[in-house]
Amino acid sequence: MNAYMMVIAVLLPMFGSILIPLLPFRKRNVMAFYIELLVLVTSALTFGLIMNPPSDAFVLFRFTGRLSISLKLDAAGSIFAVILAFLWPFATLYSFEYMKHEAHEKVFFMFYTLTYGVTLGIAMAEDIVTMYFFYEMLTMVTLPLVLHTLSREAVLASRTYLYYSLGGAAFAFIGMIFILIYGSTSNFTPGGVLDVAALGEKSNLLLFVYVLCFCGFSVKAAMCPFCAWLPKAGVAPTPVTALLHAVAVVKAGAFATMRITYFSFGTELLRGTWAQNLVMALTIVTIIFGCSRALKETHFKRRLAWSTVSNLSYILFGIVLMTPLGLAGAFSHMICHAVMKIGSFFCAGAVIYKTGRIYIHQLDGLGRKMPKVFLVFTIASMALMGVPGLCGFVSKWNLAKGAVAGGTPLAYAGLGAILISALLTAIYMLTIVVRAFFPGKDFDYGTIADIKDPNWMMLLPLCVFVIVMFIIGIHPQFLTEAVEQVVAAVFAG
Numbered sequence: 001m002n003a004y005m006m007v008i009a010v011l012l013p014m015f016g017s018i019l020i021p022l023l024p025f026r027k028r029n030v031m032a033f034y035i036e037l038l039v040l041v042t043s044a045l046t047f048g049l050i051m052n053p054p055s056d057a058f059v060l061f062r063f064t065g066r067l068s069i070s071l072k073l074d075a076a077g078s079i080f081a082v083i084l085a086f087l088w089p090f091a092t093l094y095s096f097e098y099m100k101h102e103a104h105e106k107v108f109f110m111f112y113t114l115t116y117g118v119t120l121g122i123a124m125a126e127d128i129v130t131m132y133f134f135y136e137m138l139t140m141v142t143l144p145l146v147l148h149t150l151s152r153e154a155v156l157a158s159r160t161y162l163y164y165s166l167g168g169a170a171f172a173f174i175g176m177i178f179i180l181i182y183g184s185t186s187n188f189t190p191g192g193v194l195d196v197a198a199l200g201e202k203s204n205l206l207l208f209v210y211v212l213c214f215c216g217f218s219v220k221a222a223m224c225p226f227c228a229w230l231p232k233a234g235v236a237p238t239p240v241t242a243l244l245h246a247v248a249v250v251k252a253g254a255f256a257t258m259r260i261t262y263f264s265f266g267t268e269l270l271r272g273t274w275a276q277n278l279v280m281a282l283t284i285v286t287i288i289f290g291c292s293r294a295l296k297e298t299h300f301k302r303r304l305a306w307s308t309v310s311n312l313s314y315i316l317f318g319i320v321l322m323t324p325l326g327l328a329g330a331f332s333h334m335i336c337h338a339v340m341k342i343g344s345f346f347c348a349g350a351v352i353y354k355t356g357r358i359y360i361h362q363l364d365g366l367g368r369k370m371p372k373v374f375l376v377f378t379i380a381s382m383a384l385m386g387v388p389g390l391c392g393f394v395s396k397w398n399l400a401k402g403a404v405a406g407g408t409p410l411a412y413a414g415l416g417a418i419l420i421s422a423l424l425t426a427i428y429m430l431t432i433v434v435r436a437f438f439p440g441k442d443f444d445y446g447t448i449a450d451i452k453d454p455n456w457m458m459l460l461p462l463c464v465f466v467i468v469m470f471i472i473g474i475h476p477q478f479l480t481e482a483v484e485q486v487v488a489a490v491f492a493g
Helices: 001-019 028-051 075-101 105-123 129-146 154-182 196-217 227-235 240-245 251-267 276-296 300-321 324-354 369-385 391-406 407-438 456-474 477-491
Strands: 060-062 069-070
Touching: 001 028, 001 069, 001 105, 028 075, 028 105, 060 105, 060 407, 069 369, 075 105, 075 240, 075 251, 075 300, 075 391, 075 456, 075 477, 105 129, 105 196, 105 240, 105 251, 105 391, 129 154, 129 240, 129 251, 154 227, 154 251, 196 251, 196 276, 227 240, 227 276, 227 300, 240 324, 251 300, 251 324, 251 477, 276 300, 276 407, 300 324, 300 391, 300 407, 324 369, 324 456, 324 477, 369 391, 391 407, 391 456, 391 477
Parallel strands: none
Antiparallel strands: 060 069
């Protein structure tokens, strides 16, 4: 029965979302109730599956032989699924208020909810073919969200997003084909599916293919030099950019690189090779590059986007360490970054919604007029910096332990990059906080007299995210233990 629940969890938001523009909702509140109920039921099903995972896979469609679309929720997929199931209901609630005055609202919520089901398909994919199928679908269903405003900037951003995504998918496709040819199975198997002893002279070829595949999937994770699309996508409505930068798209890219590294190619083939060193060097460069670009960026959402570029490569760095501690750090930061960054973006969205201000120099004094929003933003900023007592410290500590345990020069270089990144993060995030709360003695508060915090639909998600940041930061044991169990299952293969 649980196997059928997986299918329902994936297909319910997909088919339910198609009805949104078709049903004759007499009032907007009725439409909002339908959408939120759809998302909540999906999340409840997902949490039920995480608590009681099915032992068997479910084949949705079989092409031929090993080629099929099939679902199976394992320990690693549960990490991604719990992020989605927890954050999506709050993101949807926030969106109802933000999108109140936007055009084409039904179409927006159709694709927004459809994305939930598609992303769950990636989390629950049994094999590389299924993951690739849903991965490509993710591009198609999020493209209209980036394009939503139909402005010139949105059109250009959507083109960039599409070109990068299709290019990355082409490289990932090459990796999938080689796994199908040289792997014992297409299913995700802890330890990989390649017989290293039997590869012989093909080892270097497969290492080259791994690099192509890793880079292909890491396009959505915005690794250098494939990161230009992410800041440009900030022209979309804030619920979309938060979705792209914190929850669905970028985490799907990071999750896919983890899958191919540990479950397809296998660390036995990759560890200590030039391929590992190359992808690790790219992640280290991205950590520093993203922070540096965030430091000079003057646009509020684009600064947060460049911060995302940097933080996503924390996760990728942990993955390519190819050790238990490294993978534990990657999973920890995958969870913590999702909460920290969606909170940051929602604060930016609240400011834009209430004031229309999009540049950092326009935020002077707003901390006094929107104290709740900027208090949350301050806490999220401190968490991103890695201040003890907040979740960001926990994940960065775990990554640091993984880097030290790696013991290689590149691993230590990655640790140095994380420390430099923490310093730069403090500068580019606290600059915003200082301007908001301390604009200067000569600032005229009369220019912002009518500005105030948004309503509960925006504030409730922000409050929940702050509580989670503190809970993980003060009592990290439950997160650490859960991640260690997942990592143990991965390396048991």
